[in-house]
Amino acid sequence: MKTDPESHKRMTQRHKEGFEKKKAAAQKEKGLLIVYTGTGKGKSTAAFGMGLRILGHQMKLGVVQFIKGALHSAERQVLGSNPNCDFHVVGAGYTWDTQDRAADMKTAANGWAEAVRMINDPSYDMVILDELNIVLKYQYLDLAEVIEVFGKRREMLHIVVTGRHAPEGLIALADLVSDIRPVKHPYQEQGIKAQKGVEF
Numbered sequence: 001m002k003t004d005p006e007s008h009k010r011m012t013q014r015h016k017e018g019f020e021k022k023k024a025a026a027q028k029e030k031g032l033l034i035v036y037t038g039t040g041k042g043k044s045t046a047a048f049g050m051g052l053r054i055l056g057h058q059m060k061l062g063v064v065q066f067i068k069g070a071l072h073s074a075e076r077q078v079l080g081s082n083p084n085c086d087f088h089v090v091g092a093g094y095t096w097d098t099q100d101r102a103a104d105m106k107t108a109a110n111g112w113a114e115a116v117r118m119i120n121d122p123s124y125d126m127v128i129l130d131e132l133n134i135v136l137k138y139q140y141l142d143l144a145e146v147i148e149v150f151g152k153r154r155e156m157l158h159i160v161v162t163g164r165h166a167p168e169g170l171i172a173l174a175d176l177v178s179d180i181r182p183v184k185h186p187y188q189e190q191g192i193k194a195q196k197g198v199e200f
Helices: 005-025 043-056 074-080 101-120 132-137 143-151 168-173 186-190
Strands: 033-037 061-065 085-089 126-130 158-162 176-179
Touching: 033 043, 033 168, 043 061, 043 074, 043 126, 043 158, 061 074, 061 101, 074 085, 085 101, 101 126, 101 132, 101 143, 132 143, 132 158, 143 168
Parallel strands: 033 158, 033 176, 061 085, 061 126, 126 158
Antiparallel strands: none
16 A cells, blocks of 8 residues: 555654653653563573673673573673673573473572572672573472562662563563564474574
């Protein structure tokens, strides 16, 4: 459908007016609790993209990567090499690889201790807790304790949580939640293996 120039101009003016009105109304500043969940690809990628923004502003980033400890990741190399990034990896792989609940609970507790240290340290501007939702789903950590810590965080600290199956309590507390859903995936539909630079 072709739009004439005058109609297009009126439409874009309305969009601009709406944007400016929302921008003027949003005056509060605070640290955000951000959750990326859902069964689609891109949750960790979105979180690490925000981490790059923090580092680009010369701010301090903390990362605790649960579950994926046994896997190589290029983002770990890049972010971890930045002097303003404190990157910790815990766990020995996915739960179906370890098959040891006691060991998984112990490594989750170690990772959570690092997370709490970062959250309580005023030098950090953002803390990314990659795959924490999976840890909570399997009840390796106490959800009530996690929510309590998040609820008492410093006013300007951003916390980003990733992983499938975000619990309802965390979603309710969060300021921003994105539910990433799959539409098409090369692994499932075409039998294409994980690609360097795309998945790792």
